[in-house]
Amino acid sequence: MRTSDTHIGFADLVLHLKERFESVGADPWIAACLAENCALCEQAGTLSHGVFRMKGYLNSIASGWVDAKAKPDLNRVSQSFLRVNGRNGFAQPALVRARSELLRMVDETGVAVLSMCNSHHFSALWPDVEPFADLGLIALSTATGGTSVIPPGGNRKVLGTNPIAFAAPVKGGPSFLIDLATAAMSQGDVTIARNEGRSLPMGIGVDHGGQPTSDPSEILSGGGILPFGGYKGTALSLMVEVLASALSGGQFSHQVDFSNHPKAETSRTGYFLMLIDGGRGQDLPINERTMEFFHAVRAAGVERLPGDRLHAARRRAQTVGIPITETIRDFLAQ
Amino acid sequence: MRTSDTHIGFADLVLHLKERFESVGADPWIAACLAENCALCEQAGTLSHGVFRMKGYLNSIASGWVDAKAKPDLNRVSQSFLRVNGRNGFAQPALVRARSELLRMVDETGVAVLSMCNSHHFSALWPDVEPFADLGLIALSTATGGTSVIPPGGNRKVLGTNPIAFAAPVKGGPSFLIDLATAAMSQGDVTIARNEGRSLPMGIGVDHGGQPTSDPSEILSGGGILPFGGYKGTALSLMVEVLASALSGGQFSHQVDFSNHPKAETSRTGYFLMLIDGGRGQDLPINERTMEFFHAVRAAGVERLPGDRLHAARRRAQTVGIPITETIRDFLAQ
Incomplete structure (x- = not known):
């Protein structure tokens, strides 16, 4: 092109x-x-x-907040469990470094879990999982980030937008791909709305007093984004903190502190990735099963997956x- | 007592x-x-x-719809991946049978995935995951069921209420426990509302024409429940079908057919369980990390987790x- x-x-x-x-x-x-x-x-x-x-x-x-020369430490602590210390670098290059080990783990045991601390994830999650689904694997990942979310009933930000991504192979088509913030909206989209002078629907966020507001500026300065879907989205956001930060030993979202570093925009937290080889011991390839399933969903009138x-x-x-x-x-x- | x-x-x-x-x-x-x-x-x-x-x-x-004498087949198809054929029995006894093998897998590789087909899950999911968290493991499970959910834009039921459960150990307290239907409400709770003559909030379900309704009877007869949280909840419900049914080779929710068996109420579908031993290669025990985290969430004013x-x-x-x-x-x- x-x-x-x-x-x-x-x-x-x-x-x-x-x-x-x-x-x-x-x-x-x-x-x-x-x-x-x-x-x-x-x-x-x-x-x-x-x-x-x-x-x-x-x-x-x-500004030296994140190390773009970092060499991550990889440590296969057990057959199916790889610990990675991102050493204050970005998660994506660490993932690329871990890739061959992850594929070896899946080959040897059918499953691989990667748990990373000390890493910055400033991008979408779907580019992390899609390549594995394209190889025929099921992939799930989550990441924490700086606080931007106030859970219902809370009086201050204590959760990240805490995304969950999922990918699975589909025969004859691109991989099935989910990438959703457990926040009602991603921090990026709220910022874009503010920059474009747009107001948001109610239910996306609250102001500094915890009151619902449609003004993205109020949400971003002193207020906070709400989790999506009420207490269920909140529960999933808490799950992300456990998977990405408690498991890895990385910082929780609420521990990220930009206050002494005005140029800092990326969050040093934790990351989680799980891979499953669905082909093991299965008569019908998983990509045919997913093809059949998504065909049925579209046949029930759902136009966009x-x-x-x-x-x-x-x-x-x-x-x-x-x-x-x-x-x-x-x-x-x- | x-x-x-x-x-x-x-x-x-x-x-x-x-x-x-x-x-x-x-x-x-x-x-x-x-x-x-x-x-x-x-x-x-x-x-x-x-x-x-x-x-x-x-x-x-x-009525012979489900076999309450079934002996499940266990097949450890790779080091960390156990396939179970429930042989038309209930999932819970199969899980009890699989328990020692699962714990051996976690001990040997740090991770265990169980994928079950031909099983009926008619209960909540949290009793499946809590015992593993009480042993210090992280546990995630999902299950499909008969169709009761119409995704946004759909014209007929094609998804189950597709719950997700998650448990993690917390030092000095009971395990952290999530069990949520990806439907806006569980089929059981809609049925209880109908039996008690209560109406439901809008957004829970639609009638047979796909129009929003607050009447649980209309939702249960010809209509359907909506996923929670709009397109995000829908995405997670689709993920559950992939994890529980595509991976296991079990029936998808939409394939469950009660029509020739009037006494049948349980769904023969699929089931997924993942266990992770978070203690591997970690200096600070995971249950101390989670204790610290949930303390911070409560300190931010969230009264109920x-x-x-x-x-x-x-x-x-x-x-x-x-x-x-x-x-x-x-x-x-x-």
Whole structure:
């Protein structure tokens, strides 16, 4: 895909982003990894985690808050359980480093769990799980982050937006893909709404007094986002803190403290990934079972499944290029 | 705890229930397992899955729909992955049979996944995961069931209430416990509302035309329950179908067909359980980490955490006995 006035090719965007990561001191290999991850989000229409995030990435790296040269420690503490210390680096390059060990674990035992501490996850989760589903595995991941969520009844922020991602192979189609914040809205989307001067539906967040508000500025300054789905979403958000932070020994969302580091935007917390090889001891391949199931769901009138919009945006971008938004234009002009 | 006019002791209730299970032909050991499970739900105030369920259990067994003498097949297809064929029996006795193998797997590899097909799960999920958390493990389980849920945009029921349960150890207190239907309300609670003549809040379900309704009768006859939390709850419900049914080779919720068996009330589908030994390679025990975390959440003003109500009801029942509801009185009088 060639770059034009209105669209940019994927490889072009990756090169631009990689250069910028390197310009603030990132290891070239880590720069490439983060650039590709960011471009994948932009390409698939996950704009809240695409180029929009670059300022935060670059500020955090340039100011020394996060180490973009970190070499993660990998420690296979038991046959199916890999502990990773991100050593204050980003989660994505650590995941790439862990990949061959994870695949060996799944091959040997059918299951692999990765538990990571001391890592920064500033992107969407779906790019972490999709490649494993594309290999035929089931993948589930969660991550904590800085506090932005006030649980119902609470008087201050104590939870991250705490996303959950899930991917599974589907015969004859792209992998089934879920990536959802357990917050009623992601921090990124609230910020975009504020930047665009849009108000939000009630139920997304509360102001500094804990009262419901539709103003994203009030939610972001002193208030907080609510979990989605009331007490059930709250329960899942708590589960994410246990899986990503209690299990890994990483910081909980509420322990992330930016106060003495004004340029810091990424959260050093914890991360969880589980892989299952569903092919073991099964007559009918799992990707045929999922194909059959999603066919039935669509036949019941459900027009859009999780991941559909993402896959469609990516297909479009693969044909005509990635739309150059104002965010991209401003970023490239800097 | 002694039985009185208003309360019944746990052991007494188990004996009554066991007798009834045996009277319809259940293997004594399976009868004991199901009776204890049902009494545990009643004791903890999970009334929708307590004695209220007995009629469904007994009809399903007596009519030959489910096999209450089934001997499950266990097959450890890889080091960390146990496949179980429930052979048309209940999931709970199969889980008890699998328990020692699961604990061996966790001991050997740090992780165990159980994937079960051909099983009926007619109870709450929390009794499955809590005992593992009480041993210091993290446990996650999901199950599918007969269709009762219409996803947003759908024109017919295609999903089960598809619960997710999660448990983790907490130092100095009972285990952290989540058990939530990905439906806006469990089928049991909608049925109780109908039986009690109560109307429901809007957003719980739709009528046969897919229109929102507050009438539980309309939801149960021709209509359907909605997933909780809009498209996010829907996504998690789809995830449950993949984990519990696609992975296991069991029936999906939409494949359960009661139409030629009027006495059938339990669903033959699939089941998923994952266990992680969080103690591996961790300096600070996970139960201290969770204790620290939940303390912080309570300090932020959150008065009730998932599991609190259940633990409190159980403590009360352990002191004064299980309250004899009208459901229990009617059941014991039969």
